[in-house]
Amino acid sequence: LVDEAEVEVFSVPSYACQRRTTLDNHNTVLTDALSLLAENAELEDEEGRGVAFRRAAAVLKALPKPVTSMTQLKGLPCLGEHSLRVIKDILDNGTSSEAEATKQSERYKALKVLTGIFGVGAKTAARWIRDGIHTLQQLRDSEHTLNRAQQAGLEHYEDVNQQVTKAEADAIGEIVEKAVLSVLPGAQVTLTGGFRRGKLTGHDVDFLITHPVEGREEGLMPKVVSWLESQGFLLYQKTTRNSYLESKEGPARPASNMDRFERCFSIFKLTKDDKHGTKQPEKLSENGIKAPEDTGRSLTHVQTDPNPPTPSCTMAQIHSSKDREHRSWRAVRVDLVVSPISQFAFALLGWTGSKLFERELRRWAGYEKAMSLSSHALYDNNQGRYLRATSEEEIFAHLATVKVASVQKPL
Ligand code: CTP
Ligand code: MN
Ligand code: MN
Ligand code: MN
Structure with missing residues (x-):
């Protein structure tokens, strides 16, 4: 009672x-x-x-x-x-x-500021703090060498730490689609990450790219990146090729949580007009003034330069918020991933998030269903075979089938 x-x-x-x-x-x-x-x-x-x-x-x-x-x-x-x-x-x-x-501790504040720099993780931030660096200014004034990602991260710090709106995500989606279709007609671009879950803002924009014919997606990313660079859309990019086939661990059991798809972590230059999805970006210098030398070619040059500029060059280019208000563009973090169509459903499920959901789903699949789920495949440990799926629904249907002596309720 x-x-x-x-x-x-x-x-x-x-x-x-x-x-x-x-x-x-x-x-x-x-x-x-x-x-x-x-x-x-x-x-x-x-x-x-x-x-x-x-x-x-x-x-x-x-x-x-x-x-x-x-x-x-x-x-x-x-x-x-x-x-x-x-x-x-x-x-x-x-x-x-x-x-x-x-919240009040100096260490927490410093870790948050420093890891807010794209390309800076917990370990690097901790090392800098040990060297007495707690702020961006102290980092700029220091002798520390930054890698190319960190230089771009520091340069675009404010923009990258400002939330991306759905309208901005859609505008970038149109640009990515145009780039992808220009280099591979018939390819498909899907918005993933938080925006696919219905979030109204995000820290970046995530896209998954595939082609309905298996194999046609191979080598796609460098072409997409070249197209985007030639149009002046990229402020920074790092492409990693697909290492899935070379991996010795077996597809559903990667050594890390990272998948092995061809990927590109980038910083886009989104002009205000692109938010309406119409105009091409103007070639603007950092301070918003038309700069004839700031062409796609020069961007390409920077990105392929085997001797990147010294950190001090980049650090001198930090701008005040006032400058930023007068610009006609902003920097946005964008993740691009290419998947073969046979793995698309797994990649889509894996890249939609949230991170905790993905982690829990994999843990649940392993412990309650004796299945190994990754962004590449689903492996049934009892049957000793991979289970195919062409949609997320099919993956969940596989996972919901009770094969082990389990009292767990289906999803
Ligand atoms: N992801 C991944 N491998 C990475 C990075 C991300 O598989 N190297 C996956 C994450 O597991 C997540 C999804 O991609 O499911 C999106 O990650 P992220 O963009 O970091 O987070 P969002 O959920 O999109 O949230 P936010 O709005 O902060 O971007
Ligand atoms: Mn995201
Ligand atoms: Mn309620
Ligand atoms: Mn992301």
Whole structure:
């Protein structure tokens, strides 16, 4: 018997991929604190701790009502000792002292600023902090050598850290489609990542490219990149070729979480007019003045230069926000991935995210279904064979079939 004063005890499935994702979060104070601690753990290069906080935040996000007492959390999955301590602190005191202290800490702030530079990860940021560098200015003034990605990241810092809108993503989509169709008619471009999940803004724009005829997609990326460079659309790009066939680990068991598709991590130059998807970009110099020498050719030259410019050159080109307001363009991070059509559904599923969903789906497939899922394939460990699929629905149908003696409910 439940009287009205008694609190509701919540129940959610164990894996994030088994839950409906809601935009209606009733526990933002709790999830904000846990997400901040997750972010801090990731910035400290402590992946396991980061995942634990992410899982805890995801469980609380799935609850139908605000949490008011610890007893409601009995039996909920993924809430470890540390996360429970944080939750209790907030229920008792209104805020998490640990999250607040982290937010205020010089180290957290410095890690966040430095990893905000495209091309700078937790390890590099930690090394710089050890050398006394906490700010962009200190980095610019230092003798540290930056690689090509980091130079571009520092140069376009403000833009790259500004959210990308759906309108901007669509404008870039039109440019990418034009580039792809110009070099390979019949190819298909699909928006993936957060925008495919319906997010209204993102930190970048992700695209998956394929061709309905297997093999026709081979060698596509360098051609797409050349086309984009010739039109002045790329401020930075790094293309990595497909290494799937050479991999010795077997497709569904990559040594890392990274897939092996041909990919291009880039920074696009999106002119304001391109947001309407009509005009070609004007060739503009950094300060918004037409620069005759700033052509696709010179961009190509920079990108293929075996002796990249010294860091000090690039660092001198940092602009104030005032300059940026007067420009007719902005820099946007764009990820391009090419998949053969036979792996397209897996690539689409893998590149749509979220990162936690993908991680949980793979964990669930492994433990509950004895299947190995990657962005390339689905392998059934019991049958000892790969399962084909041409759509995400087919992948989920494979995963939902009960083959092991499992009490787990299907998705
Ligand atoms: N991804 C991947 N391999 C990478 C980078 C990303 O498989 N080297 C996948 C991630 O697992 C994720 C998707 O690509 O599922 C999108 O990643 P990302 O752009 O980082 O995140 P989004 O979910 O798009 O969110 P945001 O708006 O911040 O970009
Ligand atoms: Mn609700
Ligand atoms: Mn993205
Ligand atoms: Mn991305």
